[in-house]
Amino acid sequence: MKNELQKIxxxxxxxxxxxxxxxxxxxxxxxxxxxxxxxxxxxxxxxxEIADDMxxxxxxxxxxxxxxxxxxxxxxxxxxxxxxxxxYVDGDSNEVLQDVDKKIFSxxxxxxxxxxxxxxxxxxxRLKDNKTNVDYIQHIDECLDSCDKGLSIFQDAVSLYHINxxxxxxxxxxxxxxxxxxxxxxxxNLLVLxxxxxxxxxxxxxxxxxxxxxxxxxxxxxxxKNKVWKKFLMNRTKPENGFDIxxxxxxxxxxxxxxxxxxxxxxxxxxxSRFINxxxxxxxxxxxxxxxxxxxxxxxxLFMNENANCK
Numbered sequence: 001m002k003n004e005l006q007k008i009x010x011x012x013x014x015x016x017x018x019x020x021x022x023x024x025x026x027x028x029x030x031x032x033x034x035x036x037x038x039x040x041x042x043x044x045x046x047x048x049e050i051a052d053d054m055x056x057x058x059x060x061x062x063x064x065x066x067x068x069x070x071x072x073x074x075x076x077x078x079x080x081x082x083x084x085x086x087x088y089v090d091g092d093s094n095e096v097l098q099d100v101d102k103k104i105f106s107x108x109x110x111x112x113x114x115x116x117x118x119x120x121x122x123x124x125x126r127l128k129d130n131k132t133n134v135d136y137i138q139h140i141d142e143c144l145d146s147c148d149k150g151l152s153i154f155q156d157a158v159s160l161y162h163i164n165x166x167x168x169x170x171x172x173x174x175x176x177x178x179x180x181x182x183x184x185x186x187x188x189n190l191l192v193l194x195x196x197x198x199x200x201x202x203x204x205x206x207x208x209x210x211x212x213x214x215x216x217x218x219x220x221x222x223x224x225k226n227k228v229w230k231k232f233l234m235n236r237t238k239p240e241n242g243f244d245i246x247x248x249x250x251x252x253x254x255x256x257x258x259x260x261x262x263x264x265x266x267x268x269x270x271x272x273s274r275f276i277n278x279x280x281x282x283x284x285x286x287x288x289x290x291x292x293x294x295x296x297x298x299x300x301x302l303f304m305n306e307n308a309n310c311k
Contacts, residue, residue: 001301002042004272008298009038011280012288013050019288022058023071024079029058030290033079034298036088041302048088055080055089059096067104069118070291074104078125078257085129093129101126105139117147117162120169121257127176140173144182151189158193160210164217166190168258171221191228198231208243209250216259245275246292252300253290262307272301 012031021027032051039048058076066072077100083089084096104119120143123136130136147166151158167190170183223229243251248264255262279287279294290296 001269001272001305004276005038005041005298005301007276007280008294009035009047011294013047015283015288016054018285021071022061022065022076024075025070025291026289027071028054029076029079030295030299031288032058033290034295036083037302038298040088062100062103067107067119069121073100074118074122076100077104078122081125081129105142117143117165117169119143120147121165124169124172137176140176140178141182143169144179144186148182148186148189151186151193158197160197160206160214163190163193164210164213167217167221194228209247209254212251213254213258216255216263220259245271245297249292249296249300252303253296256303262304264304266304266308
């Protein structure tokens with residue numbers, strides 16, 4: 001797999017200037033994450049030096065970047081915090097991310113159409129280095145309050161992708177002091193929204209990756225006993241020939257983010273090579289990005305490799 005990962009790294013280095021956005025999903029941050037990980041994997045500083053330059057440019061633009069998770073500050077900040085914690089980047093995360101924290105936590109908005117709790121997922125990452133910091137613990141209740149208000153007035157069906165993020169947040173904050181009544185209220189609102197999704201005539205085809213993660217969430221936190229949760233699992237059917245690689249990419253990065261381990265089976269080397277060759281032949285923006293392209297695929301392969309070495 002070394003040759004395949006090197007192909008990904010060299011392709012991203014060569015064509016990354018085509019990517020104009022800075023975010024994690026569709027921008028430079030997903031490429032940066034891969035290059036740092038690959039530099040560590042290959043023991044080659046060349047790739048981390050390129051990533052250093054790209055990261056500096058991203059951080060200089062945070063003043064004009066939205067606070068959202070997928071393509072904004074929350075996703076950027078989460079990756080930076082992770083890079084520092086893993087030793088890929090030098091620095092104190094509380095100093096480096098001071099301005100990012102201020103912008104993310106100064107204005108709470110919950111729009112279930114676009115993002116439910118991206119800020120909450122970022123907060124979970126920051127709490128890893130600030131477990132007893134009262135300021136960060138206070139942000140838990142602020143996140144809960146924003147989410148509860150947003151869900152209580154929302155009338156449409158919500159993506160299962162966003163519901164997963166809220167469930168993860170609720171489960172991970174149990175070890176901290178927080179407003180438990182708000183958490184209970186959010187759970188009730190989620191159940192109502194799930195019923196709406198199930199009853200929505202035009203929304204009966206669910207994203208396979210979201211369903212896969214949803215099942216892991218339910219099993220991890222023993223929520224599958226509830227009938228409403230279980231109804232969703234009935235909609236999950238594994239394809240006879242397995243998931244396509246773009247679906248695997250989406251599953252993999254969420255598994256890493258939410259659980260820290262992979263439940264996916266190893267991908268055959270032939271399939272890896274075919275996917276890389278296909279992306280190299282096309283070379284459109286979507287072929288580079290983290291959410292479905294080479295950056296995401298490379299991160300998935302390295303993550304699965306790290307998991308295999310830890311077993």
